[in-house]
Amino acid sequence: MTVMPPLRFGLTMALLATLGLLVHAPAAAQPGFVGMPFSVDGADRTAALWIPAGYDRTQRWPLIVYLHGNGIQGDNQGRLTNKWLDSLFIARVLIRDPDAIPALVLIPRCPEGATWAPRSEWSDASAGRRLPRADAIAHIDAAVDEVLNQFPVDLDRIMLSGFSMGGHGSLRYGALRSNRFAGLAALAGAVAPAEARTLAETGLPLWVFQGAVDPVVPVERAREMTDILRSAGADPRYTEYADLGHQIVERAYADPAFLDWILSQRRSAR
Numbered sequence: 120m121t122v123m124p125p126l127r128f129g130l131t132m133a134l135l136a137t138l139g140l141l142v143h144a145p146a147a148a149q150p151g152f153v154g155m156p157f158s159v160d161g162a163d164r165t166a167a168l169w170i171p172a173g174y175d176r177t178q179r180w181p182l183i184v185y186l187h188g189n190g191i192q193g194d195n196q197g198r199l200t201n202k203w204l205d206s207l208f209i210a211r212v213l214i215r216d217p218d219a220i221p222a223l224v225l226i227p228r229c230p231e232g233a234t235w236a237p238r239s240e241w242s243d244a245s246a247g248r249r250l251p252r253a254d255a256i257a258h259i260d261a262a263v264d265e266v267l268n269q270f271p272v273d274l275d276r277i278m279l280s281g282f283s284m285g286g287h288g289s290l291r292y293g294a295l296r297s298n299r300f301a302g303l304a305a306l307a308g309a310v311a312p313a314e315a316r317t318l319a320e321t322g323l324p325l326w327v328f329q330g331a332v333d334p335v336v337p338v339e340r341a342r343e344m345t346d347i348l349r350s351a352g353a354d355p356r357y358t359e360y361a362d363l364g365h366q367i368v369e370r371a372y373a374d375p376a377f378l379d380w381i382l383s384q385r386r387s388a389r
Contacts (some may be wrong), residue, residue, distance in 0.1 A: 150174070150217035152210070154199045155225070157265040159257050166262045167199055167207075168270075169224035172217045181222040181276035181382060184263055184300075185209055186285030186292070188307075192229040203228070208282065208368035220378060222278075223270060227262040229255045235281070235288025236295065259292055263299070275386045280304040282368050283335065290318055297321035302384035304377070307333060307365055309340040312347050319351035322389050326356040326380060328371045330363035356380070 150172040154165045171180070191206045204210050207226060212219065229235055230253075237254045266272060279300045281289030286308015293303040294317045302324035309329075310318070318325070325348065329341035338359065345357045358377075360367055371377055 150213075152199060152204060155262070155265060155269070157261045159261045164194070164228070164258060164262070165199065166228065166265075167204060167210075167226040168266065169210075169213050169220075169226075171221050171223060173221065174223075176271055179271050179273035181278065182263075182266060182270075182272045183220070183222050183224045183278045183280055183381065184259070185224055185226050186235050186259070186279075186281030186288045187226060187229065188281075188283030188285050189234075192231045192233060194228070194230065208366060209372060212369055212372040220372070220382075222276075222382065223266065223272065225262060225266050227255075227258055229284075229288075230258065235259065235285060236291035256292060256295065260296075276301055276382070276384065277386070278302050278304065278381050278384060280306070280381070281308060282306045283308060283365065286336070290314065293323055294318040294321055297323050299386075301386040301389070302326075302381065304328070304371075304381060306367055306371055307336050307341075309336060309344040312343075315344045315347040316351045319348050319353035322353075324384055324389070325353060326358070326377065328358045328367055329360070330365055330367045331359050331361045332363065333365045333367075335365045 150170055152167050152169055155168045156163060156165050158164065174180070187207055191203060209224065209226070213224065233253045233255045235254065236256050267274075277300050279289050279293050280303070281287075283306070286305040287310060288308070289303055289305050290308060290310045291314060293300060294314065300323060304326045306328040307330060327341055327345055329336070329338055331338050341359070345355055348355045358371070360370060363370060
């Protein structure tokens, strides 16, 4: 695997490009993104993987699986591009302070025309109709499996997170694969009552983040979902930003209390 030194672009970003076949990072590596190839049903895909500061293959590392939002689906075609990485709010957090999150961070890319996890229908609010949409659950499964095969991951400390479409997706995928994760953090994402009750039954530790003036995911949905989770026996944390709309990732991932929480979860403690 080739770990590229970060390249500066934009005002606050420094990110990599390039790659070939990736097998593993060096025993010690500079923080930055690498492209991680994996295969789904015979199709080659490339996910982004953040290598944290101080990475050492002799140690087991926590892993955060992050599902991105809508509008940037596609195919990385064997390489990562600055344009795609620059569209990821979490990448800005990682680059701004490489020491903030001492964990591997996996960011698969959802295929064009798909959503992250199964649902019966996709609501197109702007068009006032519901459209069927394929899911990309196999892509998440394959990307996570590849990381576990190639990197020294602490299996007790795998966390799931996502924003917007990825927030919805993390809640659904977490319910389907709850035995794999130590906890789940959903940002600007909510699910239907029945889906919330199913998630509550898993016992996954949950933290829900929401902007009070979000024009994409109404705050009422997040509040209702959180109430349903609690009534179904879950104990989710809920953070609502009174001054923020939809783009809340950078605020949430800059919160020391949240970072402490996401890094302290253990699957064995459930």
